[in-house]
Amino acid sequence: MKKQIIISFLGLTLLINAGEFYYSNGNKVELSKVEVSQTIGSRMLNSRTKYYKTATGKSIGVRDDILVECVANKDCKEVLSKYEITEISQLTDSIYIIKISSDKNVFEFAQKLYGDNNIKIAHPNLRKIRNRR
Amino acid sequence: MRNRTVTTLSLIVATLLFSACGGDGSTEKRSSLSEENSTRTPRENKVEQCFIQMDEIALEDCESKYTTDSKIDVCLDEYEDEILDTCMLEESQDTLLNNDDNTDIISDDEWWSWIKEQEENNAIDEEENRDDKDKSTATNTITEAKAEPYFKYAWHLDASNSILNSKGYKINEHADINVTGAWGITMGAGVKVAVIDDGADVNHEDLKSNILIAYNADTGGENIQTKESHGNTCAGFIVAPINGKGIVGVSPESKMIAIKLEDSSDAYTIRAFEYAKKHGAKVISCSWGSNNVSDAVVSELKSLYNAGVTVLFASGNEGVSLDAQGTNDESEVEWVIGVGASGENNDVTSYSNYGKNIDIIAPGGDTQEAIGVLGLDDMGESGYPDETGLINNNYLFANGTSFSTPITAGVVAMMYAVNPNITPKQVKEILTATATKVGKEKNASYDEQGFDKKRAYGKINAGRAVVEAERIKI
Numbered sequence: 001m002k003k004q005i006i007i008s009f010l011g012l013t014l015l016i017n018a019g020e021f022y023y024s025n026g027n028k029v030e031l032s033k034v035e036v037s038q039t040i041g042s043r044m045l046n047s048r049t050k051y052y053k054t055a056t057g058k059s060i061g062v063r064d065d066i067l068v069e070c071v072a073n074k075d076c077k078e079v080l081s082k083y084e085i086t087e088i089s090q091l092t093d094s095i096y097i098i099k100i101s102s103d104k105n106v107f108e109f110a111q112k113l114y115g116d117n118n119i120k121i122a123h124p125n126l127r128k129i130r131n132r133r
Numbered sequence: 134m135r136n137r138t139v140t141t142l143s144l145i146v147a148t149l150l151f152s153a154c155g156g157d158g159s160t161e162k163r164s165s166l167s168e169e170n171s172t173r174t175p176r177e178n179k180v181e182q183c184f185i186q187m188d189e190i191a192l193e194d195c196e197s198k199y200t201t202d203s204k205i206d207v208c209l210d211e212y213e214d215e216i217l218d219t220c221m222l223e224e225s226q227d228t229l230l231n232n233d234d235n236t237d238i239i240s241d242d243e244w245w246s247w248i249k250e251q252e253e254n255n256a257i258d259e260e261e262n263r264d265d266k267d268k269s270t271a272t273n274t275i276t277e278a279k280a281e282p283y284f285k286y287a288w289h290l291d292a293s294n295s296i297l298n299s300k301g302y303k304i305n306e307h308a309d310i311n312v313t314g315a316w317g318i319t320m321g322a323g324v325k326v327a328v329i330d331d332g333a334d335v336n337h338e339d340l341k342s343n344i345l346i347a348y349n350a351d352t353g354g355e356n357i358q359t360k361e362s363h364g365n366t367c368a369g370f371i372v373a374p375i376n377g378k379g380i381v382g383v384s385p386e387s388k389m390i391a392i393k394l395e396d397s398s399d400a401y402t403i404r405a406f407e408y409a410k411k412h413g414a415k416v417i418s419c420s421w422g423s424n425n426v427s428d429a430v431v432s433e434l435k436s437l438y439n440a441g442v443t444v445l446f447a448s449g450n451e452g453v454s455l456d457a458q459g460t461n462d463e464s465e466v467e468w469v470i471g472v473g474a475s476g477e478n479n480d481v482t483s484y485s486n487y488g489k490n491i492d493i494i495a496p497g498g499d500t501q502e503a504i505g506v507l508g509l510d511d512m513g514e515s516g517y518p519d520e521t522g523l524i525n526n527n528y529l530f531a532n533g534t535s536f537s538t539p540i541t542a543g544v545v546a547m548m549y550a551v552n553p554n555i556t557p558k559q560v561k562e563i564l565t566a567t568a569t570k571v572g573k574e575k576n577a578s579y580d581e582q583g584f585d586k587k588r589a590y591g592k593i594n595a596g597r598a599v600v601e602a603e604r605i606k607i
Contacts (some may be wrong), residue, residue, distance in 0.1 A: 024427065024428055024461075025428060037177050040184075044221075046213075047217050048214065049221075051222070055459075056459030058425045059221065061221060061222055065400070067400065067403075069428075069429065091404060094436065095403060095433065121429055123428060125398050126399050126427050128399075128425055130394075130402075130421050130422070133420050133447040133449050133534045
């Protein structure tokens, strides 16, 4: 019984982590949550940003917004209209930023968009370290 | 001897501030951070130190603005996202103290309405853009430029006439970029150059007359004033005017669009680029990088390329190959010019990152071995005290690919000045084809395409590049 619980727990952990990736240049970027102590964690309770590390150790932060670019000659607003989006705004001629409701998983939503043949780019609006050189 | 980088200086100030905090500098609001000391990892300790430091800055700012506790609390809450982003994302603390101008942080809702407002304002009046063009005449001469008080220390512009050798520094007489060869043709009039960085000192004596637009991409406002500004130094290398003060930029008759960007998100980065493009920048200089560029940002860089805007990125200062697996830096993107650093010895510096997608090197100086390149510091007391005894506090010697990049951007600005229709593709081709193949007496090994692993296509040659840009004019 104990073994079953452990296996179930591991399975649950894997399932939770399985959704935490995005696509970059056609490749999956797998992420792991940044482990923090209780005090740091408590500070982050009300934070809108969640922090992750890539497999190569780079830190990123995500919220509930996603950057999207559709394939050429497609009306991106129309393409996006079939999705449950809270807000949509045009950043450039071709790039849109959308906001989803906070109860949705931003990675899963971005993956779903990326799987749409009319969409070329879909990834969370990543927050990352910008080093001065 | 005053040999250091801007980053190093920030570190020193950071250390001093940490000392001043005495490990006890947390605000009342964050007092719980002192718990769990024994169980924290070094990284967590680092994050918590960051929290303490940022809390101090936030508290100081909020208390200076408001007198009632309730308003101070609201102000501190508005800081919270910024503090978390900074501390949770930063790998090192050397840049933390440069965030002292985050007084205009906006809420999420405000951000979204601001974006929508920007969409409406995006129809920039092209006529107005043309009116803004540099109206300066071509009366400035090479002689006047050389008469600038600190020109004699600007070896990146004219090494053969530098007097630094007589002051005990070792400067190769060929270490410059042959800017005087270009100045006989143009000094960059009529071209707008954008620097996207941490802000600038818009009142600097050797910058203000050439700042056309100041824009804060984080807030949508005009306040880009920052202490210990990295962007200030970068901007000066491009457009410091001929005005009888200090130094002179590579393209002193070009005009600057100074854009402050500290928000860490892709959306803000894209917004900063869009602003530069829509306000007429033909050249955008970026002395930063993430080693982790996003697809949407790459798409924006491609869009700028197709729109005729040349974007330059610094390759970084770790002395490593960017071809390593997992590295995906802005400076490697096909649509930009990646810039490494050359030194006083007229060869690539040991700290300059390199790789098959880096295009060019340019003077960045090497304070480990010599003095660095001379640029702008903050004005007056905000500036760092000069330790060389050569210059006043408004200027500094610094090193890094951060400064190679605006120096190259200045050359690109002059190429646009003589040939406004030149494309980014042509700019890159000319820059690389006219570069000087440095380091041949050492271990340089340029292949048939003229590429060396660490030196890319060589060191920029302003004179040759500008002549060639003019020659291909239709």
